[in-house]
Amino acid sequence: MRIEYDRKEDMLHIEFSKEPIVKDVSHGWNINIAYSASGIAEIVILDAWEAGFWPLENASDLLSLAA
Numbered sequence: 001m002r003i004e005y006d007r008k009e010d011m012l013h014i015e016f017s018k019e020p021i022v023k024d025v026s027h028g029w030n031i032n033i034a035y036s037a038s039g040i041a042e043i044v045i046l047d048a049w050e051a052g053f054w055p056l057e058n059a060s061d062l063l064s065l066a067a
Helices: 059-066
Strands: 002-006 011-015 023-026 031-036 039-046
Touching: none
Parallel strands: none
Antiparallel strands: 002 011, 011 039, 023 031, 031 039
16 A cells, blocks of 8 residues: 655545556546456545545554555
8 A cells, every 4th residue: 555645736646556447436526546356446636635635644544454
């Protein structure tokens, strides 16, 4: 699992898997979920700070679950 935040673009990228993406689904204008054959591969959130998705309050919990 990898979490990256681009402050300049206010974009949060959460990568769960390096598997090839087979499907992208937009959930509103600012959230995109990319799926691999086995499940969610990554999530991209635009305006993450403004929308309250960054900083992640539970980032350490997410990382421990991904290990």
